[in-house]
Amino acid sequence: MEKIIIDCDPGIDDSLAIMLALSSPEVEVIGITIVAGNSPSELGFMNAKRVLKFLGRLDIPVYVGADRPRVRNYVNALDTHGEDGLGESFLPEVPDQAIPKESAVEFMKKSLRGGDVSVIALGPLTNLAELIDSDIDSFLSIKRLVSMGGNFRSHGNCSPVAEYNYWEDPDSAKVVFDAMYEAGREIEMVGLDVTRKIVLTPENLDDMKRENPVVGDFVERITKFYFKFHWEWEHIRGCVINDPLAVAQFIKPTILSGIEAFTEVDTLGISMGQTVVDSMGFYRKHSNALVYTTVDEKAFWDLFLPRILGIKGERNE
Ligand code: BDR
Ligand code: CA
Secondary structure: OEEEEEEEOOOHHHHHHHHHHHOOOOEEEEEEEEOOOOOOHHHHHHHHHHHHHHHOOOOOOEEEOOOOOOOOOOOOOHHHHOOOOOOOOOOOOOOOOOOOOOOHHHHHHHHHOOOOEEEEEOOOOHHHHHHHHHOHHHHHOOOOEEEEOOOOOOOOOOOOOOOHHHHHOHHHHHHHHHHHHHHOOOEEEEOHHHHOOOEEOHHHHHHHHHHOHHHHHHHHHHHHHHHHHHHHHHOOOOEEOOHHHHHHHHHOOOOEEEEEEEEEEOOOHHHOOOEEEEOOOOOOOOOOEEEEEEEOHHHHHHHHHHHHHOOOOOOOO
């Protein structure tokens, strides 16, 4: 069983990713760390607790990290994820859940030193950049670093060229990619090239509700708003669920394939947040990223659906 920390900003698709991880016997989630992204970090904390309550897994510790990007002003994504950050599902607050004194970065520092823990980052990379500032050795002890973010040949979702997680905090993304370069390591970049192909459709939802009404209703409740958003913006029937693909690839590394390339994140101007992937080797620099470019969609759904549908789930009012 591989130990993982999920660093996230729940977030509708972050929640689906947490559900997948916690229904997968290959991984042990030793903690969830929250970063400001889709939702402000305190709301992200409560949303993680809401999902854990549904899963009957409030035993999993949740730590709060950065409440704003490294340099830029914070811009939340509640226009995409709803005013509660969970698709306006307005699930009840989970009582008696105080934010721990230990911060996300302190928890990571302590947990990563042994070299046997991986990180799946599903939000802006602010917490990881702070970890690099305070304890580079712990950062470099991360076993596998899988990040949902960036894009190579696919267009952006926040600007013509940038994906949200890296656009939100391009400076931290740059610090992380640069640190991987210096160390001769590779970050696994699960970007929009592959996540865009993962669309949860109304038909999927109907099937889910038929197979497991408790889980189907929960997923419908948190994705309804996302469906509306995707229809209005992209004329897609359904919604792109980015984050679970990073978890799926961690569990089953044959779902995605890609290229190894030196990759840099731009921090300023009209291409802020863009991942510049040197696929042709112009810079003659060694690779710091495994950039995923193709996805076996069927393999994803074959993993995701049965696991999600196997969840017992606690009914929420
Ligand atoms: C990413 O941004 C967020 O809206 C999602 O949760 C995902 O992590 C996609 O660009
Ligand atoms: Ca996310």
